[in-house]
Amino acid sequence: MPDNSTIAVDAMGGDEGLAVMLAGVARARHQFEGMRFLLVGDEARIAAGLESHPNLSQHSEIVHAPGVVEASEKPSQAMRRAKSTSMGIAIDLVKKGRAGAAVSAGNTGALMAMAKLSLRTLPGIDRPALAAPLPTLGANDVIMLDLGANTECDARNLIQFAVMGAAYARVVLDLEAPRVALLNIGSEDQKGTDVIREAAAVLRAQTHLPMTFTGFVEGDRLARGDHDVIVCDGFAGNIALKTAEGTARFVADLLKRAFSSSARSKLGFLISRPATKLLRDHLDPNNHNGAVFLGLGGIVLKSHGGANELGVATAIGNAAKLVRADFTRRIAEDLAHVEQAAA
Numbered sequence: 201m202p203d204n205s206t207i208a209v210d211a212m213g214g215d216e217g218l219a220v221m222l223a224g225v226a227r228a229r230h231q232f233e234g235m236r237f238l239l240v241g242d243e244a245r246i247a248a249g250l251e252s253h254p255n256l257s258q259h260s261e262i263v264h265a266p267g268v269v270e271a272s273e274k275p276s277q278a279m280r281r282a283k284s285t286s287m288g289i290a291i292d293l294v295k296k297g298r299a300g301a302a303v304s305a306g307n308t309g310a311l312m313a314m315a316k317l318s319l320r321t322l323p324g325i326d327r328p329a330l331a332a333p334l335p336t337l338g339a340n341d342v343i344m345l346d347l348g349a350n351t352e353c354d355a356r357n358l359i360q361f362a363v364m365g366a367a368y369a370r371v372v373l374d375l376e377a378p379r380v381a382l383l384n385i386g387s388e389d390q391k392g393t394d395v396i397r398e399a400a401a402v403l404r405a406q407t408h409l410p411m412t413f414t415g416f417v418e419g420d421r422l423a424r425g426d427h428d429v430i431v432c433d434g435f436a437g438n439i440a441l442k443t444a445e446g447t448a449r450f451v452a453d454l455l456k457r458a459f460s461s462s463a464r465s466k467l468g469f470l471i472s473r474p475a476t477k478l479l480r481d482h483l484d485p486n487n488h489n490g491a492v493f494l495g496l497g498g499i500v501l502k503s504h505g506g507a508n509e510l511g512v513a514t515a516i517g518n519a520a521k522l523v524r525a526d527f528t529r530r531i532a533e534d535l536a537h538v539e540q541a542a543a
Contacts (some may be wrong), residue, residue: 204523205236207516208290208299211249212241212268213306214512215505218249221305224503224512225260226253231513232520238299240265241286265289269310271505278310279317287311291318294498300523301499303490303516308502312349315493315500322528324535325495327353329361330434330502331368332491334444338425341488343369343378345431348438349493355398358382358431362403363534364494365429366411371525372518375428377412383432383440384416391416399431409537419443490515492522499527 211221218241225237236259239246243264250257265286269278282288287310290302295318304311312330321328331345345365350357362380369378382400384392389400396416403413417427419440432440489511491502499522503515 204300204526205234206238206299207235207519207523208238208240208263208293208302209516210241210286210290210302210304210306211239211246212265212286213304213505214503214507215271215305216508218242218245219252220507220509221512222246222249222253222256223509224507225516226256227509227513228516228520229256229259231517235520236260238263238290238293240290240293241268242266263289263293269307271307273307273310275307275309275313278307279313282314282318288314288318291315291498291500294500295319301501301519303501303503303519305503305505305507305512305515311500311502312493315496315498319496319498319500321495322497322532322535324532324538325360325364327357327360328493328495329357329364330437330491331365331494332441333372333488334423334441335488336423336425340373340375340425340428342422342425342427343373343429344422344437344441345429345494346434346437347441347491348434350433351435353395353433355395355402358395358399358433359402359538360495360535362399362411362413362429362431363406363409363538364531365431366409367527367530367534368492368494368522369428370410371521371527371530373428377410378428379412379414379426380429380431381414381417381427383422383430383436384418387416387418389415406538409534487511487514490518492518494531497528499523 239260240263243262246262267285269285269287287304287306291314293299294302327350329346330349333341336342343365345361366378366380369375489504489507493500501515501519
């Protein structure tokens with residue numbers, strides 16, 4: 201059984217360096233009392249960094265790793281060095297039961313490949329999926345999956361993604377029966393491919409699961425807050441994610457340009473500063489950080505490489521919630537219900 205009070209952190213991964221990773225862990229520790237951390241990486245550098253976080257030192261242990269997976273490194277190359285890298289060792293700590301989850305801000309492809317090889321998929325899961333929270337106009341974020349792990353999916357894959365996404369939303373969004381929808385080119389029942397319509401038919405029949413299937417959703421409704429989980433294949437999901445991120449940056453840059461275009465505009469910015477701050481905070485990816493690989497025999501979260509202290513803490517906080525909720529067991533139970541209904 202994994203240690204559900206401990207999280208392994210790849211302290212060397214990420215674009216912002218060791219200092220930001222340690223600051224994020226220290227921040228998360230204050231939010232989740234009782235959690236301990238295995239800080240994986242260069243022992244001397246981590247020990248020196250912990251001098252700035254004496255309280256974290258009392259709740260953590262350093263696990264030395266001589267190597268680091270580079271951002272540009274191919275997954276196949278990284279996997280050959282897994283046993284000597286901070287990323288590979290952090291995942292192995294989950295496999296060995298020393299940690300309930302692993303968190304890394306390193307190379308996404310390498311992390312996915314290492315996690316799948318080491319932890320395998322859960323019984324009943326054909327493929328793991330990458331899921332992440334996105335901001336909405338509603339009361340909570342929306343969980344979207346798959347975001348790029350599987351470019352082609354059949355109906356069975358989409359059904360499994362829906363079950364796993366709903367279980368994830370129940371934990372991180374604290375919802376009893378998340379509203380689940382399939383991303384489609386229209387909201388009408390006859391729209392979409394045979395694969396999407398087949399998956400929808402099965403999900404409509406799953407009335408015994410703690411989720412509410414709401415049908416199809418179009419791309420322009422992703423952020424409206426009408427759904428809690430949106431399911432699609434990794435090809436469409438990755439395009440939708442990158443489009444949403446690009447649109448958010450476009451709006452932010454457009455506002456910045458508009459407010460700096462004249463003296464009157466600059467005055468208007470000063471007047472509207474509280475509103476623009478609210479907008480900036482709501483769209484800040486650090487408040488929604490942490491993509492999880494669903495369907496593995498252990499919990500692995502990917503923090504954005506450019507995340508700041510808040511972003512790292514957000515990702516670790518999501519990991520802590522999943523660990524404490526015995527998340528892997530929940531997914532297995534829900535999938536067993538689907539298999540029984542199908543039989």
